[in-house]
Structure formats: structure tokens, C-alpha cells
Amino acid sequence: MVADPVTVIIALAPLAATAAKSLTTTIPIVFALGPDPIELGLVSSLNHPGGNVTGVTFFINSLGAKRLELLHQTIPSAAVMGFLSNPRNPTTESQIKDIEVAARALGVKLLFLDAGNESDIGTAFVNAVQQHANAMIIGADSFYLSRRDQLVGLATRHSLPAVYYLREFATAGGLISYGASITDAYGLAGSYAGRVLKVRCRANCRCSKRLNSSWSSI
DSSP states (O other): OTTTTOSOEEEOSHHHHHHHHHHOSSSOEEEEESSOTTTTTSOSOSSOOOTTEEEEEOOGGGGHHHHHHHHHHHSTTOOEEEEEEOTTOTTHHHHHHHHHHHHHHHTOEEEEEEOSSHHHHHHHHHHHHHTTOOEEEEOOOHHHHHTHHHHHHHHHHTTOOEEESSHHHHHTTOSEEOSOOHHHHHHHHHHHHHHHHHHHHHTTTOOOHHHHHHHHTO
């Protein structure tokens, strides 16, 4: 896309956004992400992102503690909870730290389970059952969203109540979800991309001081 080059890049996952930023400082990048974009190094601040990157964040990764609390309220007898996370996700470490604090406060034991592909997900659920987990917390990751039917199906098959980070999992049959609306976030990112395209059109697809000024105000 950078070599082509495209007019604007829309990135809907942390790895996609960070990869795009590492390759271009001129093509506008619009993201819609759950993690904090400042921690990812995408923008300098939320009010004034600067550079060629802007977008929408719904801080979905920072709500893990609340999801654990909701699951504990729903299944108060669950003393052991599995936490499924993608080791390839750059935000996994911060998610683990947040949920560890909440688990200690509630006296819940956590089992940390890694799954970065389809077969790993099945293995993780088997390991959770073997280690006597009473419930599951699904970490925030775009890959898991694409595998929501598999995750919900495995939770049902193994009789493991689970909490998820997006409504789409509950719609697919999951027990509980808690998080922002990804539909609204993607819609807003699309609106930002449209504004970038209008600016580019007015500038006749040429980088200029006018483009940079307009971009910084988005």
C-alpha cells in the first residue's frame, strides 16, 4: 500500500496500525483500536495526535478488570478463572497486569492461557478444563473477534461460563460481554477517513502545507 501508494490507510488492529506507521510518515493513517494509542506509540496525545496518524480508541483493553468483576458476580463460586490472550498482541502484557490486580482483590486464581491461532484456542480450553477452571475471560484481540463462533462454541461445549470484550460475542451466543461499541468506533473511523479523502481531493492528491494543516485539525 505504501509503494502503490494509496491515499489513506485504515488500520483496525494494533499490529496493522504500528506496521503502517513504521513504513510511512506521509500517507494518512486512520485507526480504530481497543488499546491506548499513546502507549502503542501511534500518537503523541489524544487531543493533538500530530504526524500522519489519527483515529478512534475505545480503551477496550483496560476494561479487563471490570469483566472479571462481572463474571465473578455472575458466578461467585468460580474460584479459578482462565484468561485467554494472544501472545502476538502487543497489549497482552498490560491486559494481564490489570486483570491480575482485580483477581487478587477478589481472591480469584487465574490460569493464563495463550492462543494465537485456531488450533491453540481449542488446546487452551482443554487445558483450562484439565486445570479445573470454573470460568473463562477472553482477552481483547481482533483475532478472537474473527473466531467468536469457535470461542462461544468451546465455552458451551466445556461448560465454562465466559465473559467477552464485545457485544458481538454475546450476539453469537456468549454469556456476557462488556465493552464499547465496535460498530460505532468503525463508523467514526470511516468518517475520519472520508474527511482525509476530501482534504486530499482538494489538494489534488499532492502533499502540501495546506494538507498538513488540515490533517492536524482532525
